[in-house]
């Protein structure tokens with residue numbers, strides 16, 4: 001979904017040619033939810049059966065990222081939303097929710113056709129290649145989505161057609177002439193007053209071209225009052241709260257009808273009953289959140305998609321596309337008689353030199369390169385920990401390296417490593433006490449439990465940065481505890497003091513176990529490595545629930561693995577610059593080397 005693209009609104013004087021249309025369409029049916037099946041930590045929707053006597057399953061937790069526009073391959077901005085969504089999905093799975101995590105690609109529109117032509121391919125070939133590059137990046141980043149929808153999928157087209165018919169039968173589509181200045185890069189008609197010299201688009205700095213079209217419009221203005229009511233009755237519909245205020249402002253300034261078709265764009269879904277026009281990409285792409293839940297090859301219909309997993313629990317998006325998700329989309333759904341989503345969260349931008357990173361500006365950061373050098377856990381952790389979720393944040397490699405080294409390699413990795421080292425040396429790598437008995441009467445356990453509860457609250461509120469911080473606080477507590485208790489010297493003293501030291505090791509290892517679970521939505525591979533070093537299997541890790549953060553799972557007699565670094569420090573290689581240049585001194589440029597990766 002391209003940030004630069006927007007619906008164009010009907011001018012207040014749309015002209016005498018505006019006329020209401022009404023074709024027959026099926027009436028809206030009530031919504032129902034379908035039972036789900038959980039497979040190794042993943043949930044899949046399955047079709048409900050009328051003969052099934054079991055009580056209805058609770059509704060799924062449906063979470064979406066934007067469907068990314070395939071004008072160019074993904075960049076760190078697209079990865080950011082998807083990493084955040086994956087963390088939320090993993091947390092909800094830990095709460096044993098039936099999660100349907102949807103992502104995908106938005107593949108229609110003039111800009112795609114132009115990009116394809118520029119690369120010497122037909123649009124379909126171009127979409128296949130770029131869409132696949134998203135899938136490959138999601139695999140590299142440990143993204144566990146449940147559904148990947150492409151808007152060129154035939155099942156999607158069927159859903160869009162059904163939807164169009166419903167909106168038409170609600171009397172919300174009419175035809176009108178439109179004449180204005182068009183920006184092809186934005187795929188949007190522009191208001192003259194927002195243009196620069198020579199009618200240049202302020203985003204793309206290219207002159208807009210005059211166009212006249214006969215289009216179909218959606219009667220958004222009809223929904224002004226209903227949208228106001230929606231925001232009043234559900235103040236959590238738009239989050240964070242400063243974005244809600246933005247949306248309230250837009251609505252207050254008055255909503256105008258917008259065009260939902262293009263006469264000049266061939267690469268799109270044809271308007272039903274008028275094959276000379278195609279459906280405008282936004283009116284098509286948003287429907288991907290519904291068509292995604294359908295299985296490939298099944299008889300596709302809008303109602304089937306609604307029954308399968310709707311309403312969405314959360315649309316996670318960048319703030320650039322807030323208007324589409326918080327105003328146009330709910331109005332479209334109301335018109336079609338479909339429930340609106342529960343919530344829309346608009347996060348901030350990753351910026352480079354203060355400018356939004358984006359495909360159109362070409363100032364992007366290459367996520368594949370970052371993953372290749374530092375690993376998925378480091379990338380996931382850095383962006384979620386260091387870019388306050390909801391606000392903008394700049395990237396610097398130095399900060400990246402310092403953060404992941406301090407937090408993942410030192411606070412967490414080193415604590416596990418040295419504790420397992422002491423256990424090997426003094427207890428034959430085997431726990432001498434149950435973790436409950438070891439922590440009996442020790443306030444440390446309560447402190448850990450309080451922090452775990454706090455982290456849970458942060459995840460629930462989508463405060464992902466604070467969730468990372470809180471889990472790290474547990475790690476800091478563990479380091480402080482082991483330094484204060486100094487078990488290495490207590491073991492030397494023998495007797496009761498050595499017994500206390502053996503208990504302290506159990507306490508730290510139980511703490512590591514809890515950290516592994518609590519951080520697993522953010523750093524899934526690192527958490528798995530911690531868990532297996534504590535003597536558990538991968539299968540045991542995959543079936544964990546948030547409730548397993550309760551103190552007490554480590555038992556006496558459990559054998560631990562030999563200590564092995566779970567996250568090796570990223571090293572910087574100081575390139576000696578030209579020795580002959582005395583001005584440069586001995587320092588020179590630092591170059592990060594790919595030492596952060598450790599095999600599971």
Ligand SMILES: Nc1ncnc2c1ncn2[C@@H]1O[C@H](COP(=O)(O)OP(=O)(O)OP(=O)(O)O)[C@@H](O)[C@H]1O
Nearest residue numbers: 001002003004069077081318349350357358359360
């Ligand atoms: N710099 C960024 N920071 C955070 N998220 C971003 C950033 N850029 C893109 N996104 C994510 O991608 C979504 C927009 O997807 P799209 O495919 O249109 O990417 P884009 O790079 O913004 O495109 P363009 O630059 O062509 O407008 C945003 O809503 C957000 O979820």
